[in-house]
Amino acid sequence: MKFDTPATTNPIDRGRVVGIPHDRIDGAAKVTGTAPYAYERHDAAPKPAYGWIVGSAIASGTIRSIDLKAAEAAPGVLGIVTYENAGPLEKGDFNTARLLGGPKVEHYEQAVALVVADTLENARDAAKLVQIDFAPATGRFDLAGERANAVKPKASFGSEPDTSVGDFDGAFAKAAVKVDQTYTTPDQSHAMMEPHATIAAWNGDMLTLWTANQMVAWGVGDVAKTLKIKKENVRIVSPYIGGGFGSKLFVRADALLAALGARQVGRPVKVAIARPQIPNNTTHRPATIQRIRLGADRNGVIDAIAHDVWSGDLPGGGPETAAQQTRLLYRGANRITTHRLATLDLPEGNAMRAPGEAVGLLALEVAMDELAEACGVDPVELRIRNDVQFDPEAGPQRPFSSRKLVECLRQGADRFGWNRRNPKPGQVRDGRWLVGMGMASAFRNNLVQTSGARVGVDAEGRVTVETDMTDIGTGTYTIIGQTAAEMLGVPLEAVTVKLGDSRFPVSAGSGGQWGANSSTAGVYAACMALRAKLAEKAGFAADQTDFEDGLVKQGNRSQKLGALAGREGLWAEDKMEYGDLEKRYAQATFGAHFCEVGVDVDTAEVRIRRMGGAFAAGRILNPKSARSQVIGAMTMGAGAALMEELVVDTRFGFFVNHDMAEYQVPVHADIPQQDVLFVDELDDKSSPMKAKGVGELGICGAGAAVANAIYNATGVRLRDYPLTIDKLLRHADGTAIA
Amino acid sequence: MKPFTYERATSLEQAAKAVASVQGARFIAGGTNLLDLMKLQIETPAHLVDVNRLGLDKIEKTPEGGLRIGALVRNTDLAADATVRRDYAVLSRALVAGASGQLRNKATTAGNLLQRTRCPYFYDTRMPCNKRRPGSGCAALKGISRGLAIIGTSDACIAQHPSDMAVAMRLLDATVETVDAAGGRRAIPIADFHRLPGDTPHVEHTLKPGELITAVTLPRPLGGTHVYHKVRDRASYAFALVSVAAVFGKDGSARFAFGGLAPKPWRVAAADAAAPSGAKAVAEAALAGARPTEQNGFKQGLTARTLASVFRQKEAAA
Numbered sequence A: 001m002k003f004d005t006p007a008t009t010n011p012i013d014r015g016r017v018v019g020i021p022h023d024r025i026d027g028a029a030k031v032t033g034t035a036p037y038a039y040e041r042h043d044a045a046p047k048p049a050y051g052w053i054v055g056s057a058i059a060s061g062t063i064r065s066i067d068l069k070a071a072e073a074a075p076g077v078l079g080i081v082t083y084e085n086a087g088p089l090e091k092g093d094f095n096t097a098r099l100l101g102g103p104k105v106e107h108y109e110q111a112v113a114l115v116v117a118d119t120l121e122n123a124r125d126a127a128k129l130v131q132i133d134f135a136p137a138t139g140r141f142d143l144a145g146e147r148a149n150a151v152k153p154k155a156s157f158g159s160e161p162d163t164s165v166g167d168f169d170g171a172f173a174k175a176a177v178k179v180d181q182t183y184t185t186p187d188q189s190h191a192m193m194e195p196h197a198t199i200a201a202w203n204g205d206m207l208t209l210w211t212a213n214q215m216v217a218w219g220v221g222d223v224a225k226t227l228k229i230k231k232e233n234v235r236i237v238s239p240y241i242g243g244g245f246g247s248k249l250f251v252r253a254d255a256l257l258a259a260l261g262a263r264q265v266g267r268p269v270k271v272a273i274a275r276p277q278i279p280n281n282t283t284h285r286p287a288t289i290q291r292i293r294l295g296a297d298r299n300g301v302i303d304a305i306a307h308d309v310w311s312g313d314l315p316g317g318g319p320e321t322a323a324q325q326t327r328l329l330y331r332g333a334n335r336i337t338t339h340r341l342a343t344l345d346l347p348e349g350n351a352m353r354a355p356g357e358a359v360g361l362l363a364l365e366v367a368m369d370e371l372a373e374a375c376g377v378d379p380v381e382l383r384i385r386n387d388v389q390f391d392p393e394a395g396p397q398r399p400f401s402s403r404k405l406v407e408c409l410r411q412g413a414d415r416f417g418w419n420r421r422n423p424k425p426g427q428v429r430d431g432r433w434l435v436g437m438g439m440a441s442a443f444r445n446n447l448v449q450t451s452g453a454r455v456g457v458d459a460e461g462r463v464t465v466e467t468d469m470t471d472i473g474t475g476t477y478t479i480i481g482q483t484a485a486e487m488l489g490v491p492l493e494a495v496t497v498k499l500g501d502s503r504f505p506v507s508a509g510s511g512g513q514w515g516a517n518s519s520t521a522g523v524y525a526a527c528m529a530l531r532a533k534l535a536e537k538a539g540f541a542a543d544q545t546d547f548e549d550g551l552v553k554q555g556n557r558s559q560k561l562g563a564l565a566g567r568e569g570l571w572a573e574d575k576m577e578y579g580d581l582e583k584r585y586a587q588a589t590f591g592a593h594f595c596e597v598g599v600d601v602d603t604a605e606v607r608i609r610r611m612g613g614a615f616a617a618g619r620i621l622n623p624k625s626a627r628s629q630v631i632g633a634m635t636m637g638a639g640a641a642l643m644e645e646l647v648v649d650t651r652f653g654f655f656v657n658h659d660m661a662e663y664q665v666p667v668h669a670d671i672p673q674q675d676v677l678f679v680d681e682l683d684d685k686s687s688p689m690k691a692k693g694v695g696e697l698g699i700c701g702a703g704a705a706v707a708n709a710i711y712n713a714t715g716v717r718l719r720d721y722p723l724t725i726d727k728l729l730r731h732a733d734g735t736a737i738a
Numbered sequence B: 001m002k003p004f005t006y007e008r009a010t011s012l013e014q015a016a017k018a019v020a021s022v023q024g025a026r027f028i029a030g031g032t033n034l035l036d037l038m039k040l041q042i043e044t045p046a047h048l049v050d051v052n053r054l055g056l057d058k059i060e061k062t063p064e065g066g067l068r069i070g071a072l073v074r075n076t077d078l079a080a081d082a083t084v085r086r087d088y089a090v091l092s093r094a095l096v097a098g099a100s101g102q103l104r105n106k107a108t109t110a111g112n113l114l115q116r117t118r119c120p121y122f123y124d125t126r127m128p129c130n131k132r133r134p135g136s137g138c139a140a141l142k143g144i145s146r147g148l149a150i151i152g153t154s155d156a157c158i159a160q161h162p163s164d165m166a167v168a169m170r171l172l173d174a175t176v177e178t179v180d181a182a183g184g185r186r187a188i189p190i191a192d193f194h195r196l197p198g199d200t201p202h203v204e205h206t207l208k209p210g211e212l213i214t215a216v217t218l219p220r221p222l223g224g225t226h227v228y229h230k231v232r233d234r235a236s237y238a239f240a241l242v243s244v245a246a247v248f249g250k251d252g253s254a255r256f257a258f259g260g261l262a263p264k265p266w267r268v269a270a271a272d273a274a275a276p277s278g279a280k281a282v283a284e285a286a287l288a289g290a291r292p293t294e295q296n297g298f299k300q301g302l303t304a305r306t307l308a309s310v311f312r313q314k315e316a317a318a
């Protein structure tokens, strides 16, 4: 099915199941521990051996020699995989560094061996006995130091590194009010609950991986490529994933090494990347340096806007596209965005929790706060004045498919009580707390991806959906079930959803907040195909057939779904593909974040008191799980603002705080109250679902609202994230902090 | 984790003997620190002696009017004890400021005193660390040291003692009671219990091999206003950047102990004496001779500020 003209009225608009808050249909299995995660699939792969990864002790250099004698002689050891015995390996398309290093070492903790033993303890113990003689080389580990050597990268994901419209320099020079500031964000770790984990088993040439992977089809491709085997010989099963946040978009060392280990020892092997290994072994969000220049008239109306971004990655890697939102969010006839990429020998940088916008808005939305103050305009009003209903780089001929930023700003401000904010910083006290409010716009691109599904009905009228789509804790099972139920006129309870198996039709996968809209659109397509088959079997005209209450109806004639499906059942498969609506219309999701903080007048400890937001993201398929997504994302925004940082040791070239005790993410006590409003919106140009992505929108701008609230509370303007106590105190003189 | 043998001790003396007689043997209590370190092979005991079932889990009044806290009393139970909450509130508050509810349910009084540093280089066995591998150097000294100690350190090690409970114990002049393999008993004032690093940062306390902590006793209650303020990078479940334990007497006297600043719970008599001159003076006295790094110098100012907050909280409580 092809979606190339705006959607008209369709069965989803009935809104009997879709758009209604539902509990997760997989919730009971998860909370009772019966939902099987990758590392626990002993039912499918009995008696697996245990693999333990040995990570490089240097960041850059080579392996001179490996001595396995002691490790091989250790109790229970069944085999050891290294580059010397793994056979020829390619590198996956989605990997920057090799998943098994040697003799060249590309980063600290890069896997250089896998020890396989009969128990986890034996494998872990023997791993310490692997003797590797490293020849370290000098490396580049400091983004600020390498900034001058940064180059213009290739286009990534269809997005050019640089854009330019009008005459920025001229317009900025003439602007009545200017902001020109530089902001930095640190390296960050995904810190999802479930570590990367895989059980691998070979059956002849056939490899099966029970793994945690957000993008099953990409995974199949990269496993096949890396191992130099046929795609048909790789099966990935990934039905439950304990969080990913981008960390599991790609095949990682657990999957490759489990496969190699299983091949070497001739039995299933399971591997998890241990928590202290994750930050340096896997991907992370790269640090950024961002310069923002805003030129406006005295009323705050922007005429010139520039966003220059520097980030670093290993050779062959890509940039953090932090200027993405600046291309689309605000008006201004003269505009520039640039991305520059430095080469760093730190672990691989890659997608994490709304790559691009999440850190881009940490800079842009603080700059907007600075502009609001410079112009004496309320921050909400400033954003309303700079709203633009078309892509400001392309001009009015490319309007937004739907854009309710102003509605979000107004409704969000009302609900939050924004009018109670004192615009002058450092004025409001509550006991020992300095109290302040801040806000920021939320923006995240809306992407759509081809997505397929197979839908069947059995003789009892039960519906089954199969797709390789994944549920990374987002609630995908439920919205897919809702979509099929709506389309076929059955209750949600009558639908079984099967996900995350490469034997099922290829889906959009979970990433870039495209999963919900794209995968349900794929289910929509398959359901339309099934409806046509059912109508035909009933002898009805497809376009006059209704699906309701388990019945297939035309006029006053009706037949039971199950009866029509018959003993064999009836199946249909299709996928949703997209035309050029994306090109003709800018598609994005919008919102507004509000935050109230207290800052201890003596110690500068920051406590978030309230967060509130209003969001417009097309049809909200399941308001309950969408709210969960958004409050989780807002929590991540709070983490980015206040604490999350992988600290680089620039001598040794690694992230020092590589465990969950030292890499801090918010705990419950950091997040007291969150209010989420979804502003009514249907987007007929994004898909027949009229939905858009929502999962990542909640993080985009949330941290900037916190930063702006801290400024309002104290008068301290920080531009280097995270906004920790030591930084606040460094600038405390002459502010409201005692 | 290296393979090890395990036994459950049947009596205090037998426990002490078992540890003293087997090379590389260790006591295990809650295991919340020791097991983590064993998994990373930072500690590699050959033999574990479990002291959980020796009846050391009681809290009793002492004849002197103080409190005797069994070495195996869980942090959760100690924090919730009615007498502790009434008479030693600073201890209760320090306890609940530490770790998480789940950890406190397992963590014990003795184990908490003996928990090891949170210096990040100590946790990565590929890094030089004098505390973990004597003579290998100190990666933190010129490295990432934001959380580490600023006073009582040496050129060999600048690691901080991470405990909250121990800070309150130090404030209250607790005594650590022990029994050794020969059945000998000692009462060690907490001030003498932890050692400063000097040239031997791997030696952290004054217990002899096999010496078992049986209890920690507190003297008679001090009365007054109790405050524990812990400053950290998130609201809960994080180690202290700076913490201050304080008791303010009705007569205007006060005493202070500090966490997050030193290789042991930090207490200086001159700081107590400076109380009438206010927070800044107390901080100056407490930190005389401090040797911060470039990254953790902010702890000096933060100590004064935390004290200011503590004085403010005292006023508010009065």
Ligand SMILES: Cc1cc2nc3c(=O)[nH]c(=O)nc-3n(C[C@H](O)[C@H](O)[C@H](O)COP(=O)(O)OP(=O)(O)OC[C@H]3O[C@@H](n4cnc5c(N)ncnc54)[C@H](O)[C@@H]3O)c2cc1C
Pocket (backbone or CB within 6 Å): A661, B026, B027, B028, B029, B030, B031, B032, B033, B034, B035, B036, B051, B071, B097, B098, B099, B100, B103, B106, B107, B108, B109, B110, B111, B112, B113, B114, B115, B162, B163, B164, B165, B211, B212, B213, B214, B237, B238, B239, B240
């Ligand atoms: C993620 C995390 C966060 C934490 N946060 C904090 C915090 O914020 N504040 C804080 O104060 N603590 C914190 N802790 C540390 C926690 O308080 C300690 O791990 C705990 O108190 C140790 O007690 P345990 O009984 O589990 O000790 P164990 O791990 O059993 O033992 C620790 C040491 O004490 C020795 N030992 C135990 N009992 C005896 C005895 N009777 N006699 C002699 N030696 C003995 C053992 O041999 C071992 O060397 C945290 C821990 C973790 C893992």
Ligand code: SF4
Pocket (backbone or CB within 6 Å): B117, B119, B120, B121, B122, B128, B129, B130, B131, B132, B137, B138, B139, B140, B141, B148, B156, B157, B158, B159, B201
């Ligand atoms: S400060 Fe102490 S614990 Fe940390 S690296 Fe140096 S010696 Fe080791």
